[in-house]
Amino acid sequence: MSPTGSDAPxxxxxxxxxxxxxxxxxxxxxxxxxxxxxxxxxxAARAARRLLPPRLDAxxxxxxxxxMTSGSLAVVVATALFTGxxxxxxxxxxxxxxxxxxxxxxxxxxxxxxxxxxxxxxxVFNGRVGAFVAAELGTMTVTDQVDALRALAIDxxxxxxxxxxxxxxxxxxxxxxxxxxxxxTGAVATSWLLLDVDPRAFVHSMTELLGPADFLVGCxxxxxxxxxxxxxxxxxxxxxxGGAPGVGRAVHSSVVASAAGIFVLDYVxxxxxx
Amino acid sequence: MIGVVVDGVGKSFRRPVLRDVRFVLRPGALTAxxxxxxxxxxxxxxxxxxxxxADRGRIEIDGEPVTGADARRLARLRSRIGMLFQNHALFxxxxxxxxxxxxxxxxxxxxPRLTARVxxxxxxxxxxxxxxxxxxxxxxxxxxxxxxxxxxxxxxxxLLFDEPTAGLDPVTGQRILEMxxxxxxxxxxxxxxxxxxxxxxxGVADALLVLHEGRIVxxxxxxxxxxxxxxxxxxxxxxxxEARA
Numbered sequence: 001m002s003p004t005g006s007d008a009p010x011x012x013x014x015x016x017x018x019x020x021x022x023x024x025x026x027x028x029x030x031x032x033x034x035x036x037x038x039x040x041x042x043x044a045a046r047a048a049r050r051l052l053p054p055r056l057d058a059x060x061x062x063x064x065x066x067x068m069t070s071g072s073l074a075v076v077v078a079t080a081l082f083t084g085x086x087x088x089x090x091x092x093x094x095x096x097x098x099x100x101x102x103x104x105x106x107x108x109x110x111x112x113x114x115x116x117x118x119x120x121x122x123x124v125f126n127g128r129v130g131a132f133v134a135a136e137l138g139t140m141t142v143t144d145q146v147d148a149l150r151a152l153a154i155d156x157x158x159x160x161x162x163x164x165x166x167x168x169x170x171x172x173x174x175x176x177x178x179x180x181x182x183x184x185t186g187a188v189a190t191s192w193l194l195l196d197v198d199p200r201a202f203v204h205s206m207t208e209l210l211g212p213a214d215f216l217v218g219c220x221x222x223x224x225x226x227x228x229x230x231x232x233x234x235x236x237x238x239x240x241x242g243g244a245p246g247v248g249r250a251v252h253s254s255v256v257a258s259a260a261g262i263f264v265l266d267y268v269x270x271x272x273x274x
Numbered sequence: 275m276i277g278v279v280v281d282g283v284g285k286s287f288r289r290p291v292l293r294d295v296r297f298v299l300r301p302g303a304l305t306a307x308x309x310x311x312x313x314x315x316x317x318x319x320x321x322x323x324x325x326x327x328a329d330r331g332r333i334e335i336d337g338e339p340v341t342g343a344d345a346r347r348l349a350r351l352r353s354r355i356g357m358l359f360q361n362h363a364l365f366x367x368x369x370x371x372x373x374x375x376x377x378x379x380x381x382x383x384x385x386p387r388l389t390a391r392v393x394x395x396x397x398x399x400x401x402x403x404x405x406x407x408x409x410x411x412x413x414x415x416x417x418x419x420x421x422x423x424x425x426x427x428x429x430x431x432x433l434l435f436d437e438p439t440a441g442l443d444p445v446t447g448q449r450i451l452e453m454x455x456x457x458x459x460x461x462x463x464x465x466x467x468x469x470x471x472x473x474x475x476x477g478v479a480d481a482l483l484v485l486h487e488g489r490i491v492x493x494x495x496x497x498x499x500x501x502x503x504x505x506x507x508x509x510x511x512x513x514x515x516e517a518r519a
Contacts, residue, residue: 143361143362143363143366144359144360144361144362144363145363145364145365145366147320147325147359147363148357148359148363148364148365150325150352151323151325151352151355151357151359151434152352152376152377152380153349153350153352153353153377153380154377154380155345155349
């Protein structure tokens with residue numbers, strides 16, 4: 001049938017609808033991002049208000065801290081060790097070509113302390129601890145355990161959110177410091193085996209050219225990442241709807257949002273802390 | 275003993291669920307709230323506990339407003355409420371004893387008094403010696419009993435029970451209802467029990483409320499409810515009544 005035939009109006013309506021759909025999808029996605037950002041922001045504001053003066057469950061804080069640090073230590077050590085080694089392996093051809101062996105310690109230390117250490121450990125922490133917290137709080141929400149706390153006159157913010165947020169903050173900084181040490185150990189060993197760089201020369205190059213600021217920048221970054229992961233996992237966990245499938249969606253959203261946020265904040269903090 | 279006033283309460287989730295709910299809970303009485311599935315019984319219970327906010331209307335517990343109350347006032351009101359949730363809502367990272375002790379520990383009870391109280395509560399619900407057991411190893415009926423023990427541990431003046439017999443066989447369900455009745459009488463508490471098991475709950479309740487299409491269509495003595503001419507009430511009791519012209 002010709003475009004001027006009787007079905008033309010329907011075709012043009014369908015076209016218009018089809019053209020509008022990507023816009024609708026984009027609009028819905030942007031609206032959802034705005035809602036989630038607002039939710040995370042509100043949770044941050046409420047948590048900050050509860051910290052002045054601090055009102056939180058100390059017993060729960062200790063329990064969470066133990067679980068987050070001891071439970072993540074092995075995976076952080078393994079990741080950091082190989083990351084340090086990989087950095088040297090990747091840099092080896094250029095180091096050999098330009099005979100820059102005396103800069104290996106500085107290069108590996110700089111990259112580890114300022115960037116790779118905090119970033120990779122935050123991503124590992126997000127996948128392990130952030131996902132676990134989102135799943136745990138999500139399950140508590142859909143099984144009415146969060147409402148049971150409220151019914152027992154216990155504020156979920158004080159009992160669930162603040163202990164997890166603070167535990168994440170402390171745990172991620174501690175794990176980053178450990179991870180930095182392990183990554184540098186991996187880099188020292190690899191540069192010795194692969195490039196014949198003496199470990200003492202490696203450490204000398206690192207300590208000569210790097211200062212405490214390089215270490216502190218990494219710690220500040222990892223603290224910021226820890227707060228972000230804590231806020232995202234608690235927000236998505238406590239706003240779960242739709243039973244068990246909802247918990248799965250919350251974990252997914254939490255991990256994705258935190259990972260994206262880590263890169264954005266890394267970019268911003270790199271500029272700010274330079 | 276405390277009373278509860280619910281006056282003109284409405285709540286919508288895209289469509290109206292509660293339209294104009296009005297009733298008064300008599301202090302020291304056990305009132306059953308029944309109605310067809312999806313009529314908003316559990317929602318109404320959550321509104322009374324302050325776990326949801328009403329779109330309109332007024333809810334008062336012992337003269338204190340629940341609607342519009344700030345977090346601190348709500349927390350103070352809730353410290354006088356014991357609530358049993360439909361799916362138990364026991365803390366699965368705690369043992370049975372820790373679950374029952376949880377509200378008491380938060381209230382600052384000393385350890386010897388707390389231990390004695392937990393033991394007494396678990397004995398009262400037929401679970402003496404269950405303190406160290408994990409929650410996930412319990413049957414549905416046992417979880418319900420632990421929930422009752424936790425809800426009554428701090429001797430609340432208002433008991434709110436959501437479907438205490440859901441998912442239980444008739445014998446266990448009847449035992450649980452008798453336990454609820456015993457706990458309410460023993461402490462002279464005011465109780466509101468939501469149930470889909472109309473005949474069983476009417477057998478233990480003093481008063482009955484029937485919720486239908488967002489309104490209370492029967493509010494009276496439980497013993498007379500079975501003879502009501504209201505079609506939905508008759509239907510709930512298994513009688514057929516011709517619709518009034």
